[in-house]
């Protein structure tokens with residue numbers, strides 16, 4: 101087997117790559133507005149209720165119309181997944197891994213087209229869309245290899261007179277509930293790990309990205325996965341999603357999304373329902389209030405660039421996005437000035453035209469993010485952005501507030517949009533204390549040239565993903581296993597060496613000879 105390596109990113113400066121993306125966008129434009137059914141046990145099912153998914157950069161443009169599953173569909177999906185589990189759970193791990201490698205190969209061939217769908221449905225510019233596809237490919241390649249390793253099991257301590265073994269077996273039927281912000285990578289990554297381990301799943305994509313969910317299903321069909329191993333069930337999260345979370349026959353839930361929903365799922369799944377014979381396993385990766393610390397010894401230009409890129413890439417709609425810049429007093433004004441300069445250089449416009457900053461995902465997100473701009477104005481000094489316009493698309497200018505107090509709403513709540521709070525710290529110790537003063541603990545970054553402080557941050561900066569002298573977004577599968585502490589989730593470390601094992605249980609067998 102070829103050793104794992106990350107999928108290279110596309111260089112859009114090359115004319116042939118640019119042309120390929122333009123052609124893919126044209127191709128996708130011709131397919132807008134189609135209807136996508138549920139897929140249960142390999143059967144396409146049209147539903148009476150449907151939901152349109154629109155282009156956030158042009159909300160009159162319907163990207164697709166997606167079926168909405170109800171509770172009867174959920175029951176049927178559970179039955180189909182249970183049915184498929186019998187043979188899938190006994191399919192050799194190597195064979196299951198081969199399906200993932202096939203999925204990766206198909207995605208490599210369809211890269212530009214998949215990127216174009218991401219651009220249209222969630223407003224990712226070309227580079228962001230391409231990175232989402234590359235990450236999806238990486239998850240398949242990485243988890244496939246991890247599963248093959250796990251298939252060897254472990255050798256227990258030998259005991260004379262006995263033959264003993266220790267092997268990993270799958271859990272059963274699981275639920276994959278995904279967010280809209282990495283609708284390809286996260287949905288497919290969460291699914292790939294669960295199925296390569298031998299489980300069968302029902303996937304419930306976020307409604308604002310359900311067309312990508314249907315594309316994931318098309319990939320699964322193209323890879324010829326047996327019917328019922330993956331079942332596609334778009335629908336209301338709080339209705340059909342919660343119904344499945346509560347269902348006694350659901351064995352595990354693999355969730356990525358907001359803290360509020362993750363906590364709710366964790367709570368609901370803990371209740372043993374009548375007829376339930378196991379403790380449900382919940383993997384929940386949730387929100388963040390991530391920050392970058394800059395001290396007086398840092399490369400200030402690199403720090404300012406790192407802050408702006410981490411704060412405003414994909415409109416700040418990443419769980420890893422920098423939403424607090426904590427800068428020590430002696431260099432605060434200088435770094436802030438450069439951050440404002442760089443922020444003002446970011447052009448806002450349609451993702452399909454590859455603007456640096458596109459629109460935020462939907463009307464609800466637009467209302468939520470702009471409510472901070474309207475209500476929290478007195479919490480800081482507005483030094484960039486602050487303007488917004490939703491006539492055509494949900495556009496919000498990258499916005500920077502200066503001199504925000506560490507306990508202000510702007511500094512404590514996950515806004516999940518292009519809004520950055522800069523906070524003045526007296527010194528490095530103070531900056532570190534502010535950084536840790538949050539309920540979350542996902543990513544964090546320190547710009548410093550002082551070894552002693554870097555070592556201190558390694559011990560005391562309490563985040564699942566700590567970066568030094570680089571931005572706090574852009575984790576690579578296998579290279580930067582990803583997941584957070586505290587209210588950022590169960591720290592499952594997606595793209596890490598222990599991830600696939602989360603979807604398995606170990607069986608210990610001892611035979612007296």
Ligand code: NAP
Pocket residue numbers: 277278279280281282286304305306307308335336337338339341342345356357358359361362364365385386387388418419420514516542582583584588589
């Ligand atoms: P969300 O509102 O929590 O939704 C996530 C998923 O949960 C959606 O599919 C949603 O369906 C479903 N859902 C809603 N209520 C439910 C319920 N009661 N029971 C079961 N499922 C339910 O999150 P989002 O807005 O899509 O994504 C943004 C959030 O995800 C941010 O907080 C971000 O930080 C976080 N995130 C975390 C990571 C990480 O790795 N830690 C990665 C990416 C994103 P509907 O679409 O129908 O509401």
Ligand code: MG
Pocket residue numbers: 306
């Ligand atoms: Mg949502």
